[in-house]
Amino acid sequence: MIKKQKIVVIIGPTAVGKTKLSIELAKRYRGEIISGDSMQIYRGMDIGTAKIKQDEMEGVPHHLIDIKNPDQDFSAAEFQELLRKKINEISARNRLPIIVGGTGLYIQSAIYDYHFSEAPSDPEFRSSLEQRAETEGNQALHDELMKVDPASASEIHPNNVRRVIRALEIHHCTGKTKVETHANQSPELIYDTALIGLTMDRDQLYERINYRVDLMLEEGLLDEVKTLHQQGLRECQSIQAIGYKELYLYLDGQISLSEGIELLKQNSRRYAKRQLTWFRNKMQVKWYDMGEEVSFEKKINEISAYIEGKLQIKSNT
Structure with a gap:
């Protein structure tokens, strides 16, 4: 019997705290992080996709970020191929692959024995x-x-x-x-997987999402979107990302800036709800509440204990 490679997967809705947790786990288990986000692959789309900044990485290697130009398409099938290759490379270095993201179909297709069959044509x-x-x-x-x-x-x-x-x-x-x-396939996991889901009270999560949007705007999201708009990028998969399509409506003169911001917050909240529904219906996930009632240190210790038991590994701290 072939021994399966060990991986950790951290999923959950936008703004729930996946990035912070992933960095701490990577430091504990000699991990390298693979982005499981369908939009962080695009260069020049940093603020709107909540892409991790260089100084936030704390020296932890990150993969599948900034690998495409915004005018290029990207598919779950391509992600599957790239992610599996990265898992092989990271495992060969005796390090732990940690997949972090919120794009459900992408992650599901990559960690399960999942086959993309060409749909019939007419x-x-x-x-x-x-x-x-x-x-x-x-x-x-x-x-x-x-x-x-x-x-x-x-x-x-x-x-x-x-x-x-x-x-x-x-x-x-x-x-x-x-x-x-x-999604009608019900395949098996092809890795020895600790699949961790993060969640929190809906009102608290929505408050965090609204705050994150305000922070993105302070950091220059509108200028980032203007740059893409001025480059004439329109018929692109990337521009359909939340945070970009709403501000494009403003830049095209269809709505006011305040309407664009409110629409962006609304779409982000709805997306978070869809993400949670997807993960709960499609994957066997060990869920952890990331609400403010319990300290982050206690939560990470709980999650670490689960990972060590599931994957039979020890921390290096």
Whole structure:
């Protein structure tokens, strides 16, 4: 029997405290951190994606950050390939891979024996959609996708007609959304995994999310978005990220800045709720409440005890 590689995975909604915990665990267990966030891969998108700063890393190596330009696409299948390669490299150095992030499908597809099968196609249907895009406009197709597959629609820009059509084609051929065609698999973990989920009281989490947005704006989020906007980046997967699409509406003159900020906070809160629902439904997670009632030191000791028992490892502290 082949011995499985040991990994730690830290998941949870935005603003719950994954970064801080991951650094402390990496120091305890000679770990290296792999980002499990679908947007932190993009260069120049630092503030809006809550990318860790160099001085916050405390010397801990980080991977899969700043590996793509904002005009490039990225998929769960590509993430799966890159993450597994990084796990091999880190394990070969006798260090512990620690995957940290909130993009559910990406992480699930990488740590489980998960296969991306090509969904069936219908060239005739695809051709009819291409003709409709020319006569009715791109927005009409995107509106249709929003009705049948809102998860895909929220990630695809209306002007990215090729991807909109592909998502509609998958739904037409299978009766399922793109995510459902992938998520119906119930595969096994391919690693010896300590899967840790962080959560907290909803009101407390929402308060943290609102505060984080205000902090991002103080740190220059609007200027970061303006730079991308001025570069003419539009029909891109990256610009659909929360924090960017809302401020694009402001920069395009469609809403006021205060409306854009409120929309950004609202979308962030809704995303956090979706993240928690995904993780609770799709993975076997050991959950820890990160609310302020218990000290961080006590929480990290509890989590460390779980990791040591699950993976049969010892800390170096």
